Amino acid sequence: MIRITELSKVFQGPNGPVQALKNINLSVSKGEIAGIIGYSGAGKSTLIRCVNLLETPTSGTIVVDGQEITSLRGEQLRQARRKMGMIFQHFNLLSSRTVRENIAFPLEIAGVPRAEIKKRVDELLELVGLTDRADNYPAQLSGGQKQRVGIARALASNPSVLLCDEATSALDPATTRSILQLLLDINQQLGLTILLITHEMDVIKEICDTVYVMEAGEIIESGPVLDVFAHPTRETTRAFIESLYQLDLPSDFYRQIVHRPGFHRLVRLVFTGVNAAEPIVATLGQKFAVTVNIMAGNIDYIKGQPLGILTLDISGDSLEVEKALSYLHTTGLKVEVLEYEF
Numbered sequence: 001m002i003r004i005t006e007l008s009k010v011f012q013g014p015n016g017p018v019q020a021l022k023n024i025n026l027s028v029s030k031g032e033i034a035g036i037i038g039y040s041g042a043g044k045s046t047l048i049r050c051v052n053l054l055e056t057p058t059s060g061t062i063v064v065d066g067q068e069i070t071s072l073r074g075e076q077l078r079q080a081r082r083k084m085g086m087i088f089q090h091f092n093l094l095s096s097r098t099v100r101e102n103i104a105f106p107l108e109i110a111g112v113p114r115a116e117i118k119k120r121v122d123e124l125l126e127l128v129g130l131t132d133r134a135d136n137y138p139a140q141l142s143g144g145q146k147q148r149v150g151i152a153r154a155l156a157s158n159p160s161v162l163l164c165d166e167a168t169s170a171l172d173p174a175t176t177r178s179i180l181q182l183l184l185d186i187n188q189q190l191g192l193t194i195l196l197i198t199h200e201m202d203v204i205k206e207i208c209d210t211v212y213v214m215e216a217g218e219i220i221e222s223g224p225v226l227d228v229f230a231h232p233t234r235e236t237t238r239a240f241i242e243s244l245y246q247l248d249l250p251s252d253f254y255r256q257i258v259h260r261p262g263f264h265r266l267v268r269l270v271f272t273g274v275n276a277a278e279p280i281v282a283t284l285g286q287k288f289a290v291t292v293n294i295m296a297g298n299i300d301y302i303k304g305q306p307l308g309i310l311t312l313d314i315s316g317d318s319l320e321v322e323k324a325l326s327y328l329h330t331t332g333l334k335v336e337v338l339e340y341e342f
């Protein structure tokens with residue numbers, strides 16, 4: 001549906017060229033929700049703006065719905081853009097137009113007959129739950145309602161792709177959830193392909209099938225969300241995941257542990273089956289002369305799939321603890337021995 005190959009973008013900045021994108025390769029299937037996450041300056045906006053050609057790539061190709069769009073000009077380009085709706089962090093609504101008129105705007109530009117516009121706008125108002133707000137102006141709406149108008153307007157010309165540029169970054173957590181739910185509903189009802197950029201791991205977790213982590217203009221890690229969450233390989237990815245689960249234990253915990261008798265190892269286990277950790281904890285106690293304390297635990301569900309992160313304090317005779325650790329490494333779970341200082 002969207003295939004980006006070897007995409008690069010160089011800006012001419014005041015201090016010389018800035019390479020905003022370096023050899024980006026990315027592919028989003030029909031009906032998939034793909035998320036690009038990265039810190040400020042990573043190149044996310046440039047990438048999404050290249051996809052609908054608000055920015056002209058320096059090199060590389062972008063194929064949307066089977067059509068190579070980087071070479072299109074004029075009417076062909078306008079047609080291709082109509083297949084891609086876009087929503088923005090700050091909504092970009094026309095303040096002098098009502099909700100209904102904002103949603104109708106792209107249809108008016110495309111020369112759609114008036115009666116048809118009315119019918120389509122009524123459908124879209126219903127879809128985003130704003131029928132009773134049709135005659136309000138943007139200033140009379142909450143942020144979440146404004147984004148609903150943005151979504152309805154983006155869907156007006158029946159696009160096959162929806163591009164979301166930090167669509168929930170200006171919203172509070174509850175409103176963010178309702179907008180993400182709406183995006184998920186639209187994705188399922190209309191089979192819409194969604195490509196979004198965000199700096200919030202929550203957004204990735206809530207609705208994305210696939211995640212791409214960007215840093216300094218490059219994609220440094222990518223894959224199905226559960227896989228990347230369970231087995232991050234890059235520091236930046238890990239930092240994003242830690243922002244979500246607060247994996248660090250309070251330093252007091254470490255101090256308490258060292259005052260307990262015996263040899264201790266703190267271990268973080270990551271597992272993707274809901275019961276996977278249970279027999280392991282019991283087995284450690286049975287097979288080895290060790291005590292296992294659960295210090296922190298979290299089970300989350302990513303698109304219905306459990307992801308568990310468990311921090312254990314394994315203590316006892318140092319040899320037994322090391323044997324228990326060796327055993328853990330044979331279980332297939334992700335095992336990380338945490339370094340700690342006192």
Ligand SMILES: Nc1ncnc2c1ncn2[C@@H]1O[C@H](COP(=O)(O)OP(=O)(O)OP(=O)(O)O)[C@@H](O)[C@H]1O
Pocket residue numbers: 011012013018019020038039040041042043044045046047199
């Ligand atoms: N028009 C421009 N001219 C020169 N440099 C630019 C231009 N637009 C972006 N850049 C540079 O390209 C790099 C990537 O910027 P981009 O806005 O794509 O990052 P981002 O990940 O979207 O960041 P943010 O989340 O802050 O928007 C940055 O170094 C930025 O300064």
